[in-house]
Amino acid sequence: MVKPRAGRQPLPLHLPRIEHRHEPESCQCGQCGKDLIKIGEDITEQLDVEPAKFFVHRHIRPQYACRHCETITAAPIPPAIIDGGMAAVGLLVWVLISKYLNHLPLYRLEQIAARDQVILARSTLSEWVGRTGVALQPLADRLIKLLLERGTLHADETPVPQLDPGSGKTKKAYLRAYRSNDLEEGQRIIVFDYRGGRSGEHARQFLGTWQGHLVVDGYGGYKALFIATRQEALPCIELGCWAHARRKFFDLHQANASPMAMEALTRIGELYHIEQQGKELSIEARLKLRVEQSQPKLHDLQQWLIQTRMKTADGGGSAKALDYTLKRWQSLIRYAETGHLPIDNNPVENVIRPIALGKKNWLFVGSERAGQRAAAIQTLLGTAKLNGLDPAAWLKDTLEKLPTWPNSRIDELL
Numbered sequence: 001m002v003k004p005r006a007g008r009q010p011l012p013l014h015l016p017r018i019e020h021r022h023e024p025e026s027c028q029c030g031q032c033g034k035d036l037i038k039i040g041e042d043i044t045e046q047l048d049v050e051p052a053k054f055f056v057h058r059h060i061r062p063q064y065a066c067r068h069c070e071t072i073t074a075a076p077i078p079p080a081i082i083d084g085g086m087a088a089v090g091l092l093v094w095v096l097i098s099k100y101l102n103h104l105p106l107y108r109l110e111q112i113a114a115r116d117q118v119i120l121a122r123s124t125l126s127e128w129v130g131r132t133g134v135a136l137q138p139l140a141d142r143l144i145k146l147l148l149e150r151g152t153l154h155a156d157e158t159p160v161p162q163l164d165p166g167s168g169k170t171k172k173a174y175l176r177a178y179r180s181n182d183l184e185e186g187q188r189i190i191v192f193d194y195r196g197g198r199s200g201e202h203a204r205q206f207l208g209t210w211q212g213h214l215v216v217d218g219y220g221g222y223k224a225l226f227i228a229t230r231q232e233a234l235p236c237i238e239l240g241c242w243a244h245a246r247r248k249f250f251d252l253h254q255a256n257a258s259p260m261a262m263e264a265l266t267r268i269g270e271l272y273h274i275e276q277q278g279k280e281l282s283i284e285a286r287l288k289l290r291v292e293q294s295q296p297k298l299h300d301l302q303q304w305l306i307q308t309r310m311k312t313a314d315g316g317g318s319a320k321a322l323d324y325t326l327k328r329w330q331s332l333i334r335y336a337e338t339g340h341l342p343i344d345n346n347p348v349e350n351v352i353r354p355i356a357l358g359k360k361n362w363l364f365v366g367s368e369r370a371g372q373r374a375a376a377i378q379t380l381l382g383t384a385k386l387n388g389l390d391p392a393a394w395l396k397d398t399l400e401k402l403p404t405w406p407n408s409r410i411d412e413l414l
Contacts, residue, residue, distance in 0.1 A: 079403035103358030133373035140376035152181035154348035161364040179348040188386035194371035215239040240331035243344035248321035287339030294336040
């Protein structure tokens with residue numbers, strides 16, 4: 001994607017235009033009185049927005065009777081996500097997009113509706129979210145299955161406060177994200193998995209018998225995934241994250257302008273420069289580039305790290321930064337031995353970051369079931385965004401089709 005140029009951007013061409021023509025008060029010249037002729041137009045554009053507008057669909061179904069047999073006939077009521085509910089699909093979409101993409105808690109949606117004298121109780125909004133989430137669950141389950149068919153996954157997690165009934169407090173739960181690898185073929189997929197803890201056992205339960213390369217940070221809970229526990233099952237293969245290794249040196253340089261940290265940052269930056277060159281290449285061409293350029297630089301970097309560590313006292317920030325990289329060296333260099341493995345875990349971190357920031361708005365999750373429902377909805381909306389779709393448009397189309405859609409064709413909704 002081309003990076004937008006600095007300064008004022010042109011307004012998007014796909015937006016509708018409302019033309020306002022401003023003609024002079026007179027068609028005669030103000031100087032000599034002669035008739036004016038058109039020689040051109042001066043066109044300026046202003047961007048405007050219309051806030052959420054509530055309106056009512058009124059469905060009228062005339063009833064007809066047969067005089068002969070007294071049979072009553074009327075058009076059937078179309079199936080809906082919430083049968084007999086007052087919420088149209090557009091309203092359900094507004095609630096879900098506001099809650100899960102714009103991170104607005106339900107009480108704020110209640111306040112927004114109240115300004116238009118529309119009464120939407122939080123309990124009602126919560127019920128709509130729950131029932132819509134149940135209807136969407138089969139699609140999220142299908143995305144999980146498709147994701148676990150991939151050979152490389154990114155994984156990361158963020159803590160989420162969850163209400164702890166009876167204690168008057170919250171406890172710490174975790175929303176873990178698993179993302180497909182952009183350097184491999186196939187549509188991009190992000191799956192969120194809500195669990196009551198951070199233990200690596202939760203990741204093992206989600207992955208099941210999956211085998212492949214897993215890109216993770218340095219959290220020790222993942223270590224169990226890389227050790228075979230059953231004779232017939234090979235372990236996952238760990239891929240280290242160069243962004244995390246770089247961050248250790250970046251923080252060190254920020255703290256005390258360490259020349260050693262600056263040298264490490266420069267060397268790691270050269271690895272990323274090579275990756276930028278190979279971004280649009282085929283897997284075969286990227287492998288060739290990495291063999292010729294990345295692998296020699298990695299060898300030199302390792303030798304420099306070892307020599308520098310020998311001269312560095314234990315216990316300080318410099319030693320910790322060096323040790324972090326050296327202890328994970330084998331997992332950090334695996335990407336350069338292939339043409340399809342990623343250099344870092346940034347793709348999944350970029351997807352999970354908005355949710356981590358959104359916690360400042362919604363503060364906590366009400367229950368584990370609510371967290372699991374949120375994970376399913378975030379999975380679908382997040383995957384839509386990753387593939388360049390408008391999540392609101394996709395969700396509206398899906399909710400309209402879903403009540404009568406056969407399960408055998410579920411992939412078409414994705």
